[in-house]
Amino acid sequence: MLDNLSSRLGHLVKTMRGHSRLTEDNIKDALREVRMALLEADVALPVVKDFVANVKEKAMGQEVLGSLTPGQAFIGVVNDSLTDLMGKQNDALNLAAVPPAIILMAGLQGAGKTTTIGKLSRLLKTEHKKKVLVVSADVYRPAAIEQLRLLAEQVEVEFYNSNSWEDPVQIALDAKEYAKKHFFDVLMVDTAGRLAIDEVLMEEIQKIHAAINPIETLFVVDAMQGQDAVNTAKAFDDALPLTGIILTKMDGDARGGAALSVRHVTGKPIKFIGVGEKVTGLEPFHPDRLASRILGMGDVLTLIEDVQKGIDQETAAEMAKKLHKGKGFDLNDFKAQIVQMRKMGGIESLMAKMPGQIGEMSKHVPEGTAERAMGQVEAIINSMTAKERANPALIKASRKRRIAMGSGVTVQEVNKMLKQFEQSQKVMKQFSKGGMGKMLKMAKG
Numbered sequence: 001m002l003d004n005l006s007s008r009l010g011h012l013v014k015t016m017r018g019h020s021r022l023t024e025d026n027i028k029d030a031l032r033e034v035r036m037a038l039l040e041a042d043v044a045l046p047v048v049k050d051f052v053a054n055v056k057e058k059a060m061g062q063e064v065l066g067s068l069t070p071g072q073a074f075i076g077v078v079n080d081s082l083t084d085l086m087g088k089q090n091d092a093l094n095l096a097a098v099p100p101a102i103i104l105m106a107g108l109q110g111a112g113k114t115t116t117i118g119k120l121s122r123l124l125k126t127e128h129k130k131k132v133l134v135v136s137a138d139v140y141r142p143a144a145i146e147q148l149r150l151l152a153e154q155v156e157v158e159f160y161n162s163n164s165w166e167d168p169v170q171i172a173l174d175a176k177e178y179a180k181k182h183f184f185d186v187l188m189v190d191t192a193g194r195l196a197i198d199e200v201l202m203e204e205i206q207k208i209h210a211a212i213n214p215i216e217t218l219f220v221v222d223a224m225q226g227q228d229a230v231n232t233a234k235a236f237d238d239a240l241p242l243t244g245i246i247l248t249k250m251d252g253d254a255r256g257g258a259a260l261s262v263r264h265v266t267g268k269p270i271k272f273i274g275v276g277e278k279v280t281g282l283e284p285f286h287p288d289r290l291a292s293r294i295l296g297m298g299d300v301l302t303l304i305e306d307v308q309k310g311i312d313q314e315t316a317a318e319m320a321k322k323l324h325k326g327k328g329f330d331l332n333d334f335k336a337q338i339v340q341m342r343k344m345g346g347i348e349s350l351m352a353k354m355p356g357q358i359g360e361m362s363k364h365v366p367e368g369t370a371e372r373a374m375g376q377v378e379a380i381i382n383s384m385t386a387k388e389r390a391n392p393a394l395i396k397a398s399r400k401r402r403i404a405m406g407s408g409v410t411v412q413e414v415n416k417m418l419k420q421f422e423q424s425q426k427v428m429k430q431f432s433k434g435g436m437g438k439m440l441k442m443a444k445g
């Protein structure tokens with residue numbers, strides 16, 4: 001998938017050399033390659049434009065760390081942007097409703113709705129131990145109801161019978177009633193698809209949606225649709241409050257662009273991908289994994305990670321040396337430490353990785369608290385002059401007021417931060433005999 005991107009960028013990794021910083025000039029060719037590769041992969045043009053702009057913004061002025069080549073540093077940026085574009089992590093199904101949790105499936109004919117219902121029912125039954133009922137509100141295609149019945153039989157979930165002369169809204173309502181009465185956890189509702197979007201179809205599914213109030217409204221789309229997937233996704237997203245997307249036929253020779261476009265256009269998470277015709281062919285969608293698969297450069301990404309870690313070690317060693325020489329630990333070092341911690345995944349993840357008491361403690365800190373506090377400390381330090389950072393003793397009342405104004409905090413908060421810094425200075429003295437490096441190693445585990 002998106003093979004072109006990896007081969008095009010692979011070439012760049014080797015040829016972009018001799019720069020210590022990514023600049024508009026040295027990334028121009030690289031950006032063009034990304035743009036071409038995405039277009040070739042069938043990503044919709046507006047999406048390509050946004051993406052390239054995002055990569056450019058992130059890359060500009062970025063330093064090329066340690067032993068990385070500029071090409072490799074650039075790949076790191078593309079990888080981050082790809083992950084951003086597709087959502088950061090997997091979004092699971094939301095089934096937190098008064099039972100039954102209703103899942104409504106929407107999409108064009110042939111997208112894979114019925115097949116996906118079979119797959120999802122199986123997953124919910126076997127892995128989540130849910131009692132699942134399925135029903136078809138597709139009264140137009142004679143074989144549709146029968147297709148779902150056979151699938152239900154195959155995956156051994158209950159099938160609620162419907163007939164082609166019935167009203168689709170009524171079918172859905174009756175099935176919901178039945179599911180309630182018989183204590184089903186989940187009800188999956190299949191709907192009719194057309195070959196193209198039409199108003200009657202949209203109105204009907206809107207009515208079904210209003211009548212049964214599903215907790216999940218999933219838009220099923222064929223990855224092979226390429227550019228067209230964008231228009232279909234947009235039409236369905238406008239008509240229905242979609243909660244997620246399922247991208248089918250990702251096992252085929254789809255160029256993969258749909259995955260990027262559909263997410264970007266609707267802003268809705270891709271929850272699963274279909275990877276085969278069998279009932280087992282469904283996988284939770286992991287944006288980060290797809291990003292590195294698209295780049296096809298797992299090794300480069302690992303290298304980037306390693307170099308980032310390596311840099312941290314160097315900084316730590318330098319700091320230890322400085323302390324050893326008797327030169328004081330100042331606010332510049334303090335700030336460098338914060339930056340370093342962020343590079344290693346933030347203070348919270350760092351704390352969680354620590355052995356013993358600190359690791360244990362981190363479980364009790366509300367999420368985000370430590371990161372926010374760190375952000376504030378950094379803002380305060382940023383508002384200081386270089387002299388003040390090097391010699392915090394200079395910071396008296398009027399300077400404190402200026403710093404507080406500059407960083408949008410109160411004078412008390414500046415005082416608190418300076419106190420913290422003093423404590424940290426003491427700790428650093430203890431670590432000065434090589435302890436800092438040891439601490440970082442411990443955290444990496």
Ligand code: GDP
Pocket residue numbers: 107108109110111112113114115116193248249250251252273274275276277281
């Ligand atoms: P519906 O009209 O949206 O209900 O679509 P169907 O569920 O009937 O699927 C249409 C065709 O696509 C069938 O032949 C399925 O076997 C096939 N299909 C569905 N999902 C996948 C998938 O993930 N991979 C592959 N290779 N085929 C799929």
